Amino acid sequence: MLQVSFIRQNREAVLERLAIKNFSQTELVDEVVSLDDERKRLQVEFDNTQARVNSASKEIGNLMKQGQKEQAETLKSEVASLKTGIDPLKLKMAEVEKSLLDKLLQIPNLPAKEVPKGKTPEDNVVVREGGIKPTLEEGAVPHWELTTKLKLIDFELGTKITGSGFPVYTGKGAKLQRALVQYFLDFNTAAGYLEYLPPFMVNEESAYGTGQLPDKEGQMYHATADNFYMIPTAEVPVTNVYRDTILKEDDLPIKMTAYSPCFRREAGSYGKDVRGLNRLHQFEKVEIIQIVHPEKSYEVLDGMVSHVEKLLQSLELPYRILRLCGGDMSFTSAITYDFEVYSAAQDRWLEVSSVSNFENFQTNRLKCRFKDASGKTQLTHSLNGSSLALPRIVAALLENNQAGEGIMLPQVLHTYFGAEWIL
Template structure:
């Protein structure tokens, strides 16, 4: 959530940056300022009236001590009249603050000046590309055929148990999932990230804090009896660990990693792009999250991009890094880099990670702050990235490494999986 004072002090710049995200409701920016003006007016009226109540009340004691009961009764009447005025002011102030809050959460984060203009994924910038696209042998197949041939993922039984889009991993498929999760966590903790295993359900406050509510409410699985949400990513519970806390400067940066299953309704998804493991309702992912000093967040973002890039390179998969344009960014992000791996059998790029700087947009909602060297309380900046999401990684590992002998895994996974090759 943007800070009101940032909007007030930079109205034109705010509108220009929002235009990069193709934000259409610019009138909302002016409404926020108008509502904040009204809030300030009401607050001043309340404070002035309350001060009169306090000062007049003090006079009553003095008058009573002097024995001037008549004057004291007059002051009591005046206090009662002033207190009667406070009630409607309080109600108006509460209503104005609620309306202001509601307006603020409808305004997306401001994109960084590094964000390119654009409307769709076609306008994203390719930062760099690396790795060699494999030349597959004549009998090569896409992963949705390979998982049946090797009997490692069962979508039909998953659909029987739950529904479409909930895969059942078995045998070598389950073992590969476990191996990847352990490797990703080891890789992250070796880089200084502290491992967490968070709850897989969150309350409304947590979902609101990271921006899933109200922006992505339709994409989350909701349990209305308890008002809990199944997490779409471990970013949500992990970032909320420090909600409503003030950290010390020497605690920074806070670096966290977590494994979790992720649950997404993926409403409106259909067609060839969602076949097999390309898009599912439940999947496993390892996440990295950082809370950093505001002056160091873009340095931290580059560090995280390099971290994810080296992880992908270790899997020996061809990949590319994209800088997302304004129209393809999330509501909460200030700058996002997407990582895609090349699927040789599908002959297309598949997204496996998004690494983003949210600046103070999330931390303002969660009130995650720190004391700077001058003792002043400031909002931290939050960042997160996938390190990595498993389904499309698995799809590309199967497709790109298939041979007549089996699926030949990259060297880095041999000790984790316990074998070099997945065989029939």
């Protein structure tokens, strides 16, 4: 959530950056300023009224001690009249503050100056590519055929048990999932990230804190009995570890990693691009999150991008890194780098990670702050990235490494999986 003071002091710059994100409701900016003016006016009126009540109450006591009952009674009438106006004033202040918050929650984070203009994925900028695209043998097939042939995943069984988008991993397919999760976590903890195993459901306050509410209700599964939300990513519960917290400057940076299943309704997703593992309602992912000093967040962002890139290189997958254009970024992000791996059997790029800097957009909601060397309290910056999402990694590993009667796994997975091949 943007800070009102920043909007007031930088109105033109805010409008300029919102245009990069193709945000059309720019009238909200002036509405926020107008409501903040009204809030301040009401606060002054309330403070002056309360001060007059307090002053008159003391004066009444003095007058009574001096025997000036008539003057005291006159003041009592004035105080009574002032008090009758305080409650309506409080109600009006609460109404204005709620309207102000509602308007603020509708304004997305501002894109960083490095974010390119554009509206669609075609406008994203390829930063760099790595790895070698494989040449497959004749007769190579996409992963949904491979997983059936090798009895790794049963999509039909998942549909029977729950519905489409909920695959059942079996045998070596389940073992490969477990091996990847363990490898990703070990890779992250070796880089200094502290591992968490968070709850897989969160309350409204947590979903609000990281920006899922009120923006993405339609994409989350909602357990209405207890008003909990199934998490779309471990970013939500793990970032909320530091909600309503004041840290010491020496505590920063805070580096966290977590495995979790992820639940997304993916409403409106149909067609060939969602076949097999390409788009699921439940999938596994390992996440990295950092809470950092605001002056260090872009340096940290570069480090997180490099970390994910090295992880992909270790899996020997061809990849590319894209800087997302304004129109393709999330509501909460200031800048995002997407990682895609090349799927040879499908002849297309598959997104497997997003690494984002939210600056203080999330931490303002979370009230995650720190005290600097001078004792001043400041908002931290938050960042997160997928390290990595499993479904499309599995799809690319299977498709790109199919040979003869099996799948040749990259060397880093041999120990974790317990074999070099899936036969």
